[in-house]
Amino acid sequence: MTENTGKVISVNGNLISVEFKGAVSMNEICYVKVDDTPLKSEVIRIRGNVAQIQVYEMTNGIKCGDAVEFTGEMLSAELGPGLLGQIYDGLQNPLPVLAEQAGWFLERGIYANGLNTEKKWEFTPTATVGDVVRAGEYVGTVPEGSFLHKIFVPFYLLGSYTVKSIVEKGEYTLKQTVAVLTDERGCEIPLTMSFKWPVKRAVKCYSERLAPIETMETKVRLVDSFFPVAKGGTYCTPGPFGAGKTVLQHTTSKYADVDIVIIAACGERAGEVVETLTEFPELIDPKTNRSLMERTIIICNTSSMPVASREASVYTSVTLAEYYRQMGLHVLLLADSTSRWAQALREMSGRLEEIPGEEAFPAYLESYIAAFYERAGYVRLPDGSTGSVTIGGTVSPAGGNFEEPVTQATLKVVGAFHGLSRERSDARKYPAIDPLISWSKYTSVIDSEKLQFCKSILHHGYEIGSMMKVVGEEGTSLLDYITYLKSEMLDAVYLQQNSFDLVDANCSTMRQRYVTDKLVRVLGSNYSIQNKDDARSFFNNMRQKFIDWNYIEFKNEDFNKIESEIDKLYCKANGELDKLAEKLLKDGE
Amino acid sequence: MRVSFSEDLLGRIFNGSGEPRDKGPALTENMKAIGGPSVNPTKRILANRMLRTNIPMIDMFNTLVVSQKLPIFSISGEPYNQLLARIAMQAEADVIVLGGMGLKYDDFLYFKDALSKGGALSKTVMFIHTASDPTVECMMIPDMVLAVAEQFALQNKDVLVLLTDMTNFADAMKEIAITQEQVPSNRGYPGDLYSQLASRYEKAVDFADSGSVTVLAVTTMPGDDVTHPVPDNTGYITEGQYYLKGGRIEPFGSLSRLKQNVNGKTRKDHRALMDAMIRMYSSYKETLEKKNMGFSMSRWDEKLLKYGELFENKMMSLSVNLTLEQALDLGWEILADCFQKEETGIKSVLIDEFWPER
Numbered sequence: 001m002t003e004n005t006g007k008v009i010s011v012n013g014n015l016i017s018v019e020f021k022g023a024v025s026m027n028e029i030c031y032v033k034v035d036d037t038p039l040k041s042e043v044i045r046i047r048g049n050v051a052q053i054q055v056y057e058m059t060n061g062i063k064c065g066d067a068v069e070f071t072g073e074m075l076s077a078e079l080g081p082g083l084l085g086q087i088y089d090g091l092q093n094p095l096p097v098l099a100e101q102a103g104w105f106l107e108r109g110i111y112a113n114g115l116n117t118e119k120k121w122e123f124t125p126t127a128t129v130g131d132v133v134r135a136g137e138y139v140g141t142v143p144e145g146s147f148l149h150k151i152f153v154p155f156y157l158l159g160s161y162t163v164k165s166i167v168e169k170g171e172y173t174l175k176q177t178v179a180v181l182t183d184e185r186g187c188e189i190p191l192t193m194s195f196k197w198p199v200k201r202a203v204k205c206y207s208e209r210l211a212p213i214e215t216m217e218t219k220v221r222l223v224d225s226f227f228p229v230a231k232g233g234t235y236c237t238p239g240p241f242g243a244g245k246t247v248l249q250h251t252t253s254k255y256a257d258v259d260i261v262i263i264a265a266c267g268e269r270a271g272e273v274v275e276t277l278t279e280f281p282e283l284i285d286p287k288t289n290r291s292l293m294e295r296t297i298i299i300c301n302t303s304s305m306p307v308a309s310r311e312a313s314v315y316t317s318v319t320l321a322e323y324y325r326q327m328g329l330h331v332l333l334l335a336d337s338t339s340r341w342a343q344a345l346r347e348m349s350g351r352l353e354e355i356p357g358e359e360a361f362p363a364y365l366e367s368y369i370a371a372f373y374e375r376a377g378y379v380r381l382p383d384g385s386t387g388s389v390t391i392g393g394t395v396s397p398a399g400g401n402f403e404e405p406v407t408q409a410t411l412k413v414v415g416a417f418h419g420l421s422r423e424r425s426d427a428r429k430y431p432a433i434d435p436l437i438s439w440s441k442y443t444s445v446i447d448s449e450k451l452q453f454c455k456s457i458l459h460h461g462y463e464i465g466s467m468m469k470v471v472g473e474e475g476t477s478l479l480d481y482i483t484y485l486k487s488e489m490l491d492a493v494y495l496q497q498n499s500f501d502l503v504d505a506n507c508s509t510m511r512q513r514y515v516t517d518k519l520v521r522v523l524g525s526n527y528s529i530q531n532k533d534d535a536r537s538f539f540n541n542m543r544q545k546f547i548d549w550n551y552i553e554f555k556n557e558d559f560n561k562i563e564s565e566i567d568k569l570y571c572k573a574n575g576e577l578d579k580l581a582e583k584l585l586k587d588g589e
Numbered sequence: 590m591r592v593s594f595s596e597d598l599l600g601r602i603f604n605g606s607g608e609p610r611d612k613g614p615a616l617t618e619n620m621k622a623i624g625g626p627s628v629n630p631t632k633r634i635l636a637n638r639m640l641r642t643n644i645p646m647i648d649m650f651n652t653l654v655v656s657q658k659l660p661i662f663s664i665s666g667e668p669y670n671q672l673l674a675r676i677a678m679q680a681e682a683d684v685i686v687l688g689g690m691g692l693k694y695d696d697f698l699y700f701k702d703a704l705s706k707g708g709a710l711s712k713t714v715m716f717i718h719t720a721s722d723p724t725v726e727c728m729m730i731p732d733m734v735l736a737v738a739e740q741f742a743l744q745n746k747d748v749l750v751l752l753t754d755m756t757n758f759a760d761a762m763k764e765i766a767i768t769q770e771q772v773p774s775n776r777g778y779p780g781d782l783y784s785q786l787a788s789r790y791e792k793a794v795d796f797a798d799s800g801s802v803t804v805l806a807v808t809t810m811p812g813d814d815v816t817h818p819v820p821d822n823t824g825y826i827t828e829g830q831y832y833l834k835g836g837r838i839e840p841f842g843s844l845s846r847l848k849q850n851v852n853g854k855t856r857k858d859h860r861a862l863m864d865a866m867i868r869m870y871s872s873y874k875e876t877l878e879k880k881n882m883g884f885s886m887s888r889w890d891e892k893l894l895k896y897g898e899l900f901e902n903k904m905m906s907l908s909v910n911l912t913l914e915q916a917l918d919l920g921w922e923i924l925a926d927c928f929q930k931e932e933t934g935i936k937s938v939l940i941d942e943f944w945p946e947r
């Protein structure tokens with residue numbers, strides 16, 4: 001590699017101007033030497049022979065004249081076996097390794113390899129000598145947790161290659177060559193089990209992109225039934241602080257029906273990461289009977305860590321997601337919070353003295369957000385299998401006002417919107433997703449007509465509720481009042497869910513369908529109720545039964561017992577199905 | 590910038606540049622850099638120890654947890670410094686580090702007085718910037734305070750950091766950023782307001798096999814507006830917030846995000862009772878609104894009204910001093926005074942066990 005160096009000519013926060021001699025490319029990685037400590041940085045603007053670079057570390061102590069070394073490489077992620085279960089910072093340094101080297105604190109200038117190069121993996125070749133392979137096809141596999149990790153022909157190799165030699169089945173480290181390819185001109189390319197890929201470029205080694213139609217179960221009733229998310233889809237969860245964005249993502253990361261979950265804690269609290277770190281190794285994934293940690297990767301760049309690597313962390317995590325997608329797996333990427341990432345862009349933009357857009361965010365904010373979410377997708381791979389990356393991002397709008405640039409830019413490109421409301425969270429309604437403003441373009445796990453029926457009760461109930469605030473209870477007809485109580489009950493027993501209760505938090509699709517049917521029966525019936533007090537007491541009783549029902553394992557003895565109590569209560573009030581509900585229930589059978 | 594660190598700090602008062610403001614000798618030994626790097630997340634442990642304050646609105650409804658960072662959102666004129674001083678004296682902490690930013694001189698005297706009367710002065714270090722001191726010193730206060738707190742924590746001490754008032758700190762930052770001709774982002778505050786506040790608040794930590802730092806910081810909301818950039822950004826950083834309004838900690842909006850780490854272990858009715866009481870109080874507020882608009886009250890409304898009044902007087906008032914267990918018992922009493930069992934929405938098993946006999 002040619003030595004290409006420069007020297008610092010000015011410092012402004014984490015933005016540094018460097019005068020250089022040779023050739024420097026955009027987004028190239030370079031190191032600023034401060035008292036012999038190299039600080040990783042990235043070129044973000046070049047003007048003449050001056051490059052402006054953002055430093056991924058604290059910049060105190062950098063002086064004019066300090067040396068800068070350019071590497072000629074882009075910011076890349078190391079891809080290979082051993083990613084699962086890791087805890088990385090935004091630049092893919094494993095945090096436990098840094099802790100061994102530096103102790104309590106994240107001292108600057110210490111970097112570690114993203115993958116363990118000492119560990120041996122059992123490699124089984126799948127390609128044979130003479131095979132013609134292309135980027136994104138694989139030459140062998142290694143077992144990683146409960147998955148078969150495919151060893152790919154690196155995604156950056158263009159054209160087709162012939163396998164010249166491949167090793168026998170056996171144990172190898174990531175440094176050892178496992179295969180040698182020759183290109184059309186006969187040049188040899190040795191392959192190891194890992195390779196690097198620049199994080200800001202999307203991996204496109206698939207045959208086609210498919211429409212996201214398969215629903216991704218999250219076990220949250222309000223999401224799966226009302227505002228579903230599809231595998232390969234995108235969704236966003238904006239909400240004011242304290243509305244439960246992170247708790248919702250945390251539950252999703254535990255129960256979501258996917259193969260791999262990547263958690264990008266981007267500019268948020270360190271405590272939340274610690275919670276995941278403490279909890280996940282203890283939890284068992286029911287699908288594989290292994291620790292939940294084995295299907296999880298955490299990219300953690302918390303709010304007090306340097307802001308430039310916060311920006312990088314989002315790209316690092318989506319790159320890892322795409323890598324596992326290439327193996328035919330379903331990956332869920334949870335980014336918390338994309339607003340912090342946007343703020344990181346804003347900070348840099350401010351230092352670069354770019355012309356500010358709305359609320360001082362840079363003008364390219366929208367296209368950056370769109371490009372990020374577009375890396376999600378359901379794809380068919382070269383070998384015919386399918387894989388997906390689903391992206392769920394939280395948004396933290398300033399003041400809880402959804403009219404701000406980040407929320408609006410995100411809403412344009414996602415397929416589902418789970419808007420959290422302050423009112424619902426203040427009333428301790430979890431999840432605080434507001435059913436009146438949220439939407440989803442994906443397919444629900446319950447029948448769409450039943451869903452429509454439930455939604456109309458909610459809307460109707462809300463209208464009556466707001467009217468009742470003006471005209472009072474006595475100004476409301478008994479019929480309207482009952483509809484109002486029905487909507488309240490639907491909210492309390494179906495939309496709300498206790499995330500701390502092991503049974504209630506994990507509500508399967510089967511169960512959601514079953515409970516919905518029962519609810520359609522109860523809510524779609526007329527009762528012989530004479531006055532409002534009776535109505536209130538009937539629905540209170542009913543609600544209580546349903547709540548108790550939610551806490552009991554599906555279809556066990558107690559479950560059936562409470563169900564019969566519900567039926568008894570229903571009969572006692574002379575419940576009689578109205579026409580619409582009768583039709584819905586008949587269709588479902 | 591560096592600050593001296595030793596046991597000699599205890600009982601002393603300094604200004605924003607680390608010089609004594611209590612006529613004592615200057616300390617220059619064992620200088621430690623301020624604003625150091627952040628803690629490696631893998632070296633933190635899950636916050637899981639309750640910090641008892643004997644204030645029901647905190648202990649029962651929004652439990653304070655060791656190593657938590659919590660702001661007290663308040664408008665000017667509320668007794669936030671009094672609340673801070675009371676928590677300082679009643680909370681179990683080995684060391685208290687108090688940082689005053691833009692403090693009125695009489696508030697400074699109040700803290701000194703209250704802590705020495707409460708006998709807590711000997712375990713307290715104060716870094717005080719009063720309103721008339723240079724602005725740059727105001728910006729130094731949190732870093733000084735947190736550097737000292739961190740050092741105590743590394744010596745296996747549980748440290749409680751009290752900061753008042755962070756809005757003055759943010760305003761100092763704004764003043765200096767604008768003087769430096771930086772592009773302002775929102776209401777004149779610099780674009781990195783979030784990162785700046787976060788790097789301070791994130792110093793709250795529970796070290797694996799060592800001490801801890803808990804941060805309680807007052808943030809006054811200009812014009813009672815929680816969407817103002819300072820409280821807004823703060824809310825996104827901290828692990829909850831206490832709203833101080835009308836001399837009470839408001840149950841709505843107030844939130845301790847870490848409470849579920851501890852309130853499952855206190856008593857098994859804690860969570861359910863807490864949720865039910867808040868839900869009822871929220872219904873009470875709606876009813877109150879209806880009543881004020883002159884609607885006639887149903888039987889259910891009457892029950893709610895009775896409940897709301899009991900709740901406000903017996904639970905919310907800041908003068909109430911009860912242990913958590915006493916507060917829970919009181920909660921069941923209040924519910925039983927006002928409602929039938931099935932009206933509460935609490936799981937039946939808990940009702941059977943805790944519902945007071947009448």
